[in-house]
Amino acid sequence: MLTVDIATQIYTILKRSDLKYLTQDDFKPVLRELLATHPGLEFLQSTPEFQERYAETVIYRIYYYINRSANGHLTLRELKRGNLIDAMLHADEEDDINKVLRYFSYEHFYVIYCKFWELDTDHDFLIDEENLIRYGNHALTYRIVDRIFSQVPRKFTSKVEGKMGYEDFVYFILAEEDKSSEPSLEYWFKCVDLDGNGVLTCNEMQFFYEEQLHRMECMAQEPVLFEDILCQIIDMIKPEDDSSIMLRDLKGSKLSGSIFNILFNLNKFMAFETRDPFLIRQERENPTLTEWDRFAHREYIRLSMEEDVEDASNGSAEVWDESLEAPF
Numbered sequence: 001m002l003t004v005d006i007a008t009q010i011y012t013i014l015k016r017s018d019l020k021y022l023t024q025d026d027f028k029p030v031l032r033e034l035l036a037t038h039p040g041l042e043f044l045q046s047t048p049e050f051q052e053r054y055a056e057t058v059i060y061r062i063y064y065y066i067n068r069s070a071n072g073h074l075t076l077r078e079l080k081r082g083n084l085i086d087a088m089l090h091a092d093e094e095d096d097i098n099k100v101l102r103y104f105s106y107e108h109f110y111v112i113y114c115k116f117w118e119l120d121t122d123h124d125f126l127i128d129e130e131n132l133i134r135y136g137n138h139a140l141t142y143r144i145v146d147r148i149f150s151q152v153p154r155k156f157t158s159k160v161e162g163k164m165g166y167e168d169f170v171y172f173i174l175a176e177e178d179k180s181s182e183p184s185l186e187y188w189f190k191c192v193d194l195d196g197n198g199v200l201t202c203n204e205m206q207f208f209y210e211e212q213l214h215r216m217e218c219m220a221q222e223p224v225l226f227e228d229i230l231c232q233i234i235d236m237i238k239p240e241d242d243s244s245i246m247l248r249d250l251k252g253s254k255l256s257g258s259i260f261n262i263l264f265n266l267n268k269f270m271a272f273e274t275r276d277p278f279l280i281r282q283e284r285e286n287p288t289l290t291e292w293d294r295f296a297h298r299e300y301i302r303l304s305m306e307e308d309v310e311d312a313s314n315g316s317a318e319v320w321d322e323s324l325e326a327p328f
Contacts, residue, residue, distance in 0.1 A: 006085050006089075007076070007079045007080045007084075007085045008076065008080075010079070010085065010088075011076045011079055014026040014027065014029070014030070020075070021073035021074055021075050022073075022074040022075075022079070023072065023073070023074075024059050024060075024063060024072065027058075027059045027062065028055065028059070030088075031054075031055035031058055031059065032055070034091065034104070035051045035054070035055065038091065038097055039095050040094075040095055040096055040097030040098065040106065041054070041097055041106065044106075053109070053113060054106065054109050056166070056167070057109045057112055057113065057170060058103050058104055058109070060167050060170040060171070061103045061108075061170065061174065062074075062084055062103055064170065064171055064174050064183055065082065065083075065103075065174075065181070065183060066078050066079065066081075066082035066083075066084055068081075068182075068183075070154070070183075083102055084102075084103065086102070087100060087102035087103050087104060090102070091104045101289075101290075101293050105296070107296060107297075107300045108292075108296045108300075110300060110303070111295075111296045111299045111300050111303065112169075112170055112173055114299075114303050115135075115169075115173060115299070116166060116169050116173075119131045119132065119134060119135060119169075125165065125166060126158055126160055126163040126164065126165060127163065127164040127165075127168075127169060128149075128162055128163055128164070129145055129146065129149050129162070132145050132148065132149075132164065132172075133145050135176075136176075136265070136267060137267065139265045139266060139267040139268065140176075140264055140265055141208065141211040141212060141215070141264045141265075141266070142211065143207070143208055143211050143264065144191055144208060144263075144264035144265075147191040147192075148164075148172065148191065149162065149164070152190050152191055152196075153175070153186075153187040153188070153190040153191050154168070154171055154187065156168045171187070174292065175187040175188065176265075177291060177292050177295040177296075178257075178290050178291040178292035178295070179256070179257025179258075179260055179261065179291065180254070180256070180257045180290065180291055181290070181292075182251060184257070185247065185250050185251060185256055185257070186247065188260045189247050189250065192204055192205065192208060192260070192263060194207065198246065198247065199244045199245070199246055200244060200245040200246070201243070201244050202230060202243065202244070205226075205230070205233070205245075205263055206226050206230075208263040208264050209226050209229060209262070209263050210226075211264070212262070212263065212264065212266055212269065213225075213226065215266050216266070221270075224273075229262060232262075233245075233259055233262065236253065236255040236258065236259065237249050237250065237253045237255065237256065237259065238253065245259075257291070258272050
């Protein structure tokens with residue numbers, strides 16, 4: 001009840017008087033205050049450019065998870081139903097910002113930004129299809145990347161033909177690395193639902209799996225026929241109708257994320273098939289962590305180690321210093 005009351009107060013304070021919802025800009029004063037006062041973000045005060053990037057990323061993450069209507073208009077109802085207020089209270093109490101895993105972790109921002117930077121080879125702060133196909137060591141199929149760039153799951157905000165902007169990438173990476181979340185299931189369901197009728201048919205799933213099958217054959221791996229995969233999918237999801245899958249079927253199963261990996265992410269499909277013992281142990285040790293939390297933790301360690309090898313004395317300065325010219 002206290003959280004609900006605080007949500008109403010914050011909504012009233014931030015909202016413009018002429019609107020009945022919160023826009024992304026309404027959260028900028030909150031992030032400015034956080035950056036100016038939080039001890040865990042004090043080190044960013046000498047780099048205002050990256051304060052701005054951090055703030056943008058936090059706001060994009062908030063809207064990805066809480067703005068369930070996905071229209072950029074965050075309502076009081078959505079604010080009350082989400083976990084933002086709890087996260088804000090946690091950030092207020094916790095000196096280590098990286099322990100605030102929901103929205104505010106600097107390490108999570110760092111992973112997202114570096115992932116974008118790795119793909120944005122010409123540093124124009126835009127990504128095209130050929131850039132994105134390299135994501136995750138070429139994990140994704142061309143067919144699913146084509147659907148993303150057809151802007152089926154979400155209209156791009158970049159305003160540049162055939163290009164994905166940073167905000168678009170934030171939505172993509174959150175959807176890709178945590179397929180157990182509802183926003184992710186909705187994102188990928190739209191991609192696979194070729195005719196947009198709200199139902200995934202066997203033909204639609206086979207269309208995406210065909211490329212996976214071809215890739216397995218090219219890599220001299222034993223191919224798994226679609227007929228076998230379909231039986232596995234039906235057994236995992238247990239849909240109301242065995243001939244098709246609806247979004248509510250996916251939301252009712254804990255294994256739904258694996259379905260999309262089977263269809264268009266070869267690396268994760270292989271890890272799922274072999275039941276990677278490292279990933280299983282991670283899940284058992286930290287059952288409260290999300291797939292995103294675990295991914296971000298692994299990637300942050302990897303990025304930190306790479307930077308230590310490159311230049312132990314300068315840390316991440318090389319990445320940040322070069323980036324100043326392109327985004328700003």
